[in-house]
Amino acid sequence: MSDEYIRVENLKKYFATKRGMLHAVDDVSFGIKRGETLGLVGESGCGKSTLGRCLIRLLDSTSGKVLLRNDDGNGYTDITKASPKEMKALRKRVQIVFQDPYSCLNPRLSVWELIAEPLIVNNIYSSKNEMRKRIRSLMDTVGLAERLENSYPHELDGGRRQRIGIARSLALNPEFIVLDEPVSALDVCIQAQILNLLNALQKEYKYTYVFISHNLSVVRHVSDRIAVMYLGQIVELSEYKELFDKPLHPYTQALLSAIPLAKLDVKRERIILEGDVPSPIEPPNACRFAGRCRYATDKCRSVPPALTEVLTGHYAACHYAKENVKQ
Ligand code: SF4
Secondary structure, three states: OOOOEEEEEEEEEEEEEEEEEEEEEEEEEEEEEEOOEHHHHHHHOOOHHHHHHHHHHOOOEOOOEEEOOOOOOOOOEEEOOOOHHHHHHHHHHEEEEEOOOOOOOOOOHHHHHHHHHHHHHOOOOOOHHHHHHHHHHHHHOOOOOOHHHHOOOOOOOOOOHHHHHHHHHHOOOOOOOEEEOOOOOOOHHHHHHHHHHHHHHHHHOOOEEEEEOHHHHHHHHHHOEEEEOOOOOOEEEEEHHHHOOEEEEEEHHHHHHHOOOOOOOOOOOOOOOOOOOOOOOOOOOOOOOHHOOOOOOOOOOOOOOOOOOEEEEEEEEOOOHHHHHHO
16 A cells, blocks of 8 residues: 555445435445545446446545545544544545536636635735736646636536536645546547646646546546546556456447447457346345346345456456456
């Protein structure tokens, strides 16, 4: 754990519903190094956004730990147990960018006011001049022209609105940013601009990112490693290239088979998943993918597979992942 910036241990987030406990995030563990991007991918409802919110304590977890390396590099603080006073300091170090910038920006505030808001709330500057300089510099960093400072969100396109969201998240000089589907609501060409911006910012400021998306091809362009989630659990975790070249979990294989290939002469079998995703309310004590997996056996239907290191740094939660290595 020595070189990890953030360490998540056995994290669970359950919601009480009328029909029972909904297991949104169910015993998830992983680490992320400083300056690394971990892609978190899966179908909608798999728990990836809930996990992202628990990482920065926008949601309180049911149990488990989220250990964040201390400012001075010595030891870790468990964000799930931080006191309100500790949380106030931690809030400056962890931030989030949401999917739909329009719904999370106050329509009554101008670009200037929106970017100033986190600086004012946290009492960062006593001098107006200093704050003005900081806002101009943030606008410049995210590629917002100075002439837009008096514009309102409804006057701007989706890309510019997302740039405001990013500027707000950078305002307090964070170290760790959860990017929750940051480009899903944008046109394809604007998606590329925002992804390039996020990459450039990370290179310059060494941010640590968790990039959440339902789209594996988007995640591939920004991630160092990718974690695939299914029904509240991580089923595969690997360096991004190896995950694409040698997926070990049948669910990852199915997701990858749905991505169109750029080369016309390369053929890949399209795996159509049949069956329904089981209910996240009191899920079965077995492999949660068994009802849709073409390789499922009796063992899969009665014994839950643990997330195991099958190849160096490549983890999979499948009883037969080792056999997949040989194929
Ligand atoms: Fe499929 Fe069994 Fe592996 Fe689950 S454990 S993914 S059902 S082969």
